[in-house]
Amino acid sequence: MTIEIGGLAVRFRTADPEFCSLLAGRYSSFLRPDSAPEMEFEMVSAAPGRTAAEQDLEVSCEEGRWLLGRGDFQAAFDLRSRRGRLTCVPNPYSVDALLRIVHSLLLAPAGGMLLHASGGVRGGRGFLFSGVSGAGKTTMARLAPGDVQLLTDEISYLRRADDGFRVFGTPFAGELGTPGENVCAPLAAIYLIEHGSANRLTPVRETEAVRRLMRNTLFFASEPRLVADVFATVCELVRRVPVFRLEFLPDARVWEMIQ
Amino acid sequence: MSATYIARSTAVAARRLGEEMVVMSALDSTLFSLSEVAAVLWEAADGRTPLDRIVRERVCTEFAVDEATALRDAEEFAAALAAHGVLLVSAQPIEPPAAQAAAASGDPR
Numbered sequence: 001m002t003i004e005i006g007g008l009a010v011r012f013r014t015a016d017p018e019f020c021s022l023l024a025g026r027y028s029s030f031l032r033p034d035s036a037p038e039m040e041f042e043m044v045s046a047a048p049g050r051t052a053a054e055q056d057l058e059v060s061c062e063e064g065r066w067l068l069g070r071g072d073f074q075a076a077f078d079l080r081s082r083r084g085r086l087t088c089v090p091n092p093y094s095v096d097a098l099l100r101i102v103h104s105l106l107l108a109p110a111g112g113m114l115l116h117a118s119g120g121v122r123g124g125r126g127f128l129f130s131g132v133s134g135a136g137k138t139t140m141a142r143l144a145p146g147d148v149q150l151l152t153d154e155i156s157y158l159r160r161a162d163d164g165f166r167v168f169g170t171p172f173a174g175e176l177g178t179p180g181e182n183v184c185a186p187l188a189a190i191y192l193i194e195h196g197s198a199n200r201l202t203p204v205r206e207t208e209a210v211r212r213l214m215r216n217t218l219f220f221a222s223e224p225r226l227v228a229d230v231f232a233t234v235c236e237l238v239r240r241v242p243v244f245r246l247e248f249l250p251d252a253r254v255w256e257m258i259q
Numbered sequence: 260m261s262a263t264y265i266a267r268s269t270a271v272a273a274r275r276l277g278e279e280m281v282v283m284s285a286l287d288s289t290l291f292s293l294s295e296v297a298a299v300l301w302e303a304a305d306g307r308t309p310l311d312r313i314v315r316e317r318v319c320t321e322f323a324v325d326e327a328t329a330l331r332d333a334e335e336f337a338a339a340l341a342a343h344g345v346l347l348v349s350a351q352p353i354e355p356p357a358a359q360a361a362a363a364s365g366d367p368r
Binding site for chain 2: 205206207210211214222224225227228231232235238239
């Protein structure tokens with residue numbers, strides 16, 4: 001089965017009907033059987049009982065071979081051969097975690113990134129609402145009016161384009177529990193959200209925007225070259241896309257400011 | 260008084276954003292926003308030009324500051340960034356990045 005997010009396809013090979021059912025259900029609108037995969041994984045069933053998803057994720061890289069481990073899954077892959085192996089119990093969290101890591105590594109040198117942000121497309125333009133846990137990402141998604149196509153309420157997907165940046169829908173869901181729509185749009189603005197006593201929009205200086213966005217970027221590797229790639233992408237992002245601080249009250253009027 | 264030389268570490272990324280220079284340690288992702296004077300020092304940190312000459316020829320000509328004060332500030336700046344590993348400080352000229360990397364990896368080339 002091939003799952004394509006942000007134009008990058010990852011293929012999972014498995015004969016296990018439980019895995020197939022899981023992938024088909026969770027990633028239904030992101031399945032692209034005909035896409036050429038950037039990465040290919042063999043899926044292997046883990047011994048029962050390995051379900052401790054709360055355990056910290058461990059990521060390491062040795063001579064181009066990436067090793068990932070958490071209580072509920074183990075994975076190994078090589079970005080040069082574009083092949084790997086995922087050993088897990090059939091649950092969506094393991095596949096989600098692997099996809100996030102693989103995409104973040106593939107995107108870094110290509111000028112893209114994953115950001116802790118909810119997002120939507122309105123009038124053909126993309127808007128992101130970035131913040132730490134509890135800042136209101138899911139709230140902004142819940143309050144979105146009917147003319148907004150939701151991209152995600154948790155993890156946003158950005159890629160550099162000739163005319164700026166584009167945002168893509170992802171299957172990575174937060175508290176909302178539903179995947180985003182598989183659509184994309186040019187990114188019009190980023191809002192650094194926080195709960196406030198009124199709806200208020202304030203432009204953010206570029207250096208402060210870089211600082212805040214770096215904090216909200218999903219990145220799992222510590223290789224200096226890849227970290228520098230992400231930094232370069234964030235700097236380019238704040239040059240090309242306006243960043244605002246958005247204090248908001250949790251009611252639908254906040255979306256009157258998102259145009 | 261012995262000369263001091265400063266050079267940018269190879270494990271950093273730096274970008275100018277508007278009027279400000281932002282430097283990030285690629286080792287721990289710490290971000291530094293440099294003042295205008297600090298940005299001049301950063302850009303002049305080639306490992307070959309003594310710090311007192313950078314201060315005299317670059318800082319004192321661009322900013323209204325006396326040389327003794329500027330040098331003291333520059334030394335503090337260099338020590339602070341060196342503590343975070345983003346700037347190298349030495350009493351000898353510092354080799355260019357390729358040679359630094361080779362020396363660090365034990366490659367004798």
